Amino acid sequence: MVPTKSDVTLSRSARCLCTYYWLLVLLICLAIIRATPAWAENxxxxxxxxxxxxxxxxxxxxxxxxxxxxxxxxxxxxxxxxxxxxxxxxxxxxxxxxxxxxxxxxxxxxxxxxxxxxxxxxxxxxxxxxxxxxxxxxxxxxxxxxxxxxxxxxxxxxxxxxxxxxxxxxxxxxxxxxxxxxxxxxxxxxxxxxxxxxxLDGFSQSPPATAITDNYEPKPWQELLQLGYLKRWHIAPDMLEAQLGQSLDSYAVDLNFDYNPEDGLDIYYAYLNSPIIGRNLLGEQEFARLTEKLKPGQHALMVFSRGILSYLEDEFRPGTVPNRISITQEGLSMPMRDINFYSYSNSLLPAEYEDVENINVFVINSQTGLDPSGEIALNLNLTLPRNHLISDSATFTDNYQLPKKLFNEAILPEVDQSQNKPLWQRIWENRAADILVLLLGLTVLTVVFVYQEKFTQKAKLFAWFRGGYLAFTLFFIGFYTQGQLSVVNIYTLLLEIYNGFSLDVFLLDPIIFILWVYTAISLVIWGRGLFCGWLCPFGALQEAVAWVGTKLRIKQWKITPSWHRRLLWLKYVILIVLVGMSFYSLRLAEQMAEVEPFKTAITLVFVRYWPFVLYAIALLGLGLFVHKFYCRYICPLGAGLAVVGKLHIFEWLSRRKECGTPCQLCHHRCGINAIEPSGKIDYDECIQCLECVVILRDDSQCAPARVEKKRQQREQIQAVQVFE
Structure with missing residues (x-):
């Protein structure tokens, strides 16, 4: 078959278009390379x-x-x-x-x-x-x-x-x-x-409970033990060996053979701020010295032990934080520090405790928020070397709970509860007005789509509605609320799923979150077109450029069907490359995502480094000659939505049996070639502008409807003539 002059012209236009596009790709690559040193420098x-x-x-x-x-x-x-x-x-x-x-x-x-x-x-x-x-x-x-x-x-x-x-x-x-x-x-x-x-001092709230200071009564040590005021924590040898996984003989260097190994380890500890405990343990003079030494809100814990192991590491130095023991409360670590209480005086323990070792007093600062009336966990973290290469570790925990009667409940100052709310919730509350307007706009759009046949009956009125809604999308959703969806959002979603999904990441931007949820639902019902044709700010900007081109009577470049089909694959290739790259290097994938001009045109409103601005303007300029060129052939986001949109339930757009055979009006009128010569709609490419539905509902535009209307008029005339 010999190509016609028209076919040759169309092929030249397509080749020219491809050349133009690859020049644009080269330009954006140069922009990224040129801009990267600036980023690296600053x-x-x-x-x-x-x-x-x-x-x-x-x-x-x-x-x-x-x-x-x-x-x-x-x-x-x-x-x-x-x-x-x-x-x-x-x-x-x-x-x-x-x-x-x-x-x-x-x-x-x-x-x-x-x-x-x-x-x-x-x-x-x-x-x-x-x-x-x-x-x-x-x-x-x-x-x-x-x-x-x-x-x-x-x-x-x-x-x-x-x-x-x-x-x-x-x-x-x-x-x-x-x-x-x-x-x-x-x-x-x-x-x-x-x-x-x-x-630091002065940065915590008052403790939830404070020790009662006038409840002292003399009590012997055995009674303190029976009441649980002084806690004895016994760790038997078999418990040590079970946790460590080895016989105690394997750790001979760290064992204290002054004690019988069969006795294991005994750790004694007590909360000293309460006089009935501290004064009985320390004696009146030493308790007074401790009270004078403690700062307001600080807590004192006495610890000592006897047995085959020490609760303190060999390298422990007085006045520092111990590594082997720690305290936690409700899963939160409470840093404790030795106050070197017995540096200049000996402990006054009774005779039956003469064989105990490592008598220390540790302080817990008020900033930790420790509640002494609550359950406190004392943790022993052992790491014992078998030799210079191999060590074994074990962790033991004991709980300490003092009766509430030893404490006064303190009334905490009022706290601004709003600061305790999750970050995403505070953001949503601050943007409540924006969210309300967006939800109202989405509701209107949904109603129009559900009742599209009713709303498309008047072509001019619908044209005004579509123009107004696209303005709402561009200026409110795009420029004002920064609701431009991007292929970068797909990166985030896939990486979150890969690394462990957390909804909080997506809730941080309510506008983006709502648009994605709405788009996901609409993809299943109608396909990709509702977002691409109505809710994409850059798409709305392209529509505005196309309208300007129409008013200026700029001649449109025609693309042959074969070239059109080839170019359609380009956006899918870009999508695959970008998504694959995001798993290799997220930073590089984000740089490559500059193939999207959204950030330049919508987020930054063209206030940016000049190659990016030139690239965005060039894409929009192409839209003067090829309707929505970027959406049709380059947009990786549109490609991703089209892939998911294949699962759509309904083919919602109205068709007539004459569509495609013989009528080709909608096929020729469709600006993005989403209607095939057969009359079938390609929902992967359709942006659901509803223009074809308007044509079908308008007797003055739809050819089959015009023929039907003329036939009815002739029949009416003939009927009148027969009657006369």
Whole structure:
């Protein structure tokens, strides 16, 4: 068959179109390569500075750092022998996922007064900063924290900035990065408060219970043991061997053979703040000394032992935190520190306890929130070496519960319960108005789709409705609420499923969450078209460009069916590459996702590095010549939705038996070639603009309807003539 002149023209147009597209792909690749050095230069995620050097940047007066503590995991920072404060990584203390699903790891410094000295970003994976706004807005945001007390109430992104009359601090947020900065704020405050409560005075609430101070009565030691005020914790040799998995003979180096191995280990411990316990154990003079030594809200625990093992490690030093023993309450660790109580005086234990060892008094700070009237767990963590290569570990736990009658219940100050709500819930409450408007808009769209035949009866009125709804999508959903769905959301979903699904990650952005839920439901019912044709902001922007092209009477490029079918596969190839890359390198996959112009055009409203802007404008420019070029041939999100949309239940759009045979009007009118010559609708490509339904319902447009109408008119005329 000899190709016609028209076919040759169409093939040339298609080849020209492909050449144009690959030039665009080259342009975006060059943009990424060109922009990456700028990110690497300015974004602290790429800094190789040692953590110690970073801490010294936060504390410029510091002369030395102590080793990192275990509880809490923080570095004490000194100027000579003066403690300046503590530095710590947020990832060691909190687990709050950011918008990308990954945590933002911060290096934070607080001084001894609980004031933030500085915040540095060690690692983050927030796409809006990495591949959009750049690092400067993020740095400006975290630079608002130095000088603030960790107990301050801070509101991010409020209607004002500065400090309110009630002491509340109002911080400037980052437009288009609301979720990210709220997560960062919670990360800074949560981790800082944990360190402050553990290490600094004045940062905890009053304890839930305090020891009654006037309940002393003399009691012998045996009675204290019987009442449970003094606890004896016996660990038999067979229990030790069962947990360690070896005979005690295997650990000869660590055993104390001054005792009979068959006796095992006895650990004695008691809460000393209650006079009926502390005064009887220590004696009146020593109890008074302890009371004077303790700071308000601190708790004292006496521990001693006898047996074949020690509850203290060989390298334990007075005045430090022990490794072998610890206390927990309700699963929370309560750091305890030896106060070296018997450095300058001997213990006054009775004669029957002359053979006990390691008599120590440990203090638990008020910031831990310990409730002495609640159940306390004492933990023994043993790691015993069999030789210089092999060690065995075992953990034992004993519970200690004092009667409530020894304590006064304290009334806690009122707490702002709103701060105890989950982060996602607070975000949803703050965006209640946006959510309500969006739900109203989605309800209207659903009603129109359900009753499409009724709403499409008047072509002009429906055209106005569609134009108005696309404006709502572009300006409200897109520019205002930042509700542009992206293939990056698919990355997050797949990686969450792969790593262990957590709904909280997706609830952080209510607009995105609601749109995804609605889109998922609509995919099953109608296919991909409802989102792509009505709820995609960039799609709405392309519709606006196409409308401008129509008004300017720009001639459209025609694409042959064979080239159209080939180009349709392009977006699926892009989708497969991007999703596959996300499992190899999420950062690289996010960079490659710049094939989507959504961030440039919708999120940043074209305020961005010039190659990205040029790429987005070029794609929109193509839309002047090829209706919704990007949606049809490039969009990986549309490809992903089309794959899932194959499961749709209904083929909702109305058809007539004449569609395709002989009528080809809808086929020629369809701007994205989703109606085949046979009249069948390709729901994988259809954006469900409902224009074909409007044509079918309009007697002045639908050819079969016009023929039927003329036939009826002729019959009426003939009937009148016969009657006359």
């Amino acid at each position: 974004d602290i995620i790429f800094r190789d500075t040692a953590i110690e050097d970073r801490i010294l940047e936060i504390f410029p007066k510091a002369t030395r750092l102590d080793e990192k503590l275990a509880h809490p995991p923080a570095w004490p920072v000194y100027q000579l022998n003066e403690l300046l404060g503590y530095a710590f990584e947020s990832n060691d203390l909190v687990d709050l996922p950011g918008f990308s699903g990954d945590r933002v790891n911060l290096l934070i410094g607080i001084n001894t007064a609980g004031v933030l000295e500085g915040v540095q970003i060690i690692h983050h994976h927030e796409p809006i900063f990495l591949h959009g706004l750049g690092p400067e807005p993020l740095l400006e945001f975290v630079n608002q924290y130095p000088g603030r007390k960790v107990s301050d109430r801070i509101i991010v992104g409020g209607k004002k900035s500065g400090t309110g009359t009630d002491g509340t601090a109002y911080f400037d947020g980052v437009t288009k990065a609301t979720v990210s900065v709220i997560v960062i704020n919670d990360t800074i405050l949560s981790s800082s408060l944990q360190v402050a409560r553990a290490m």
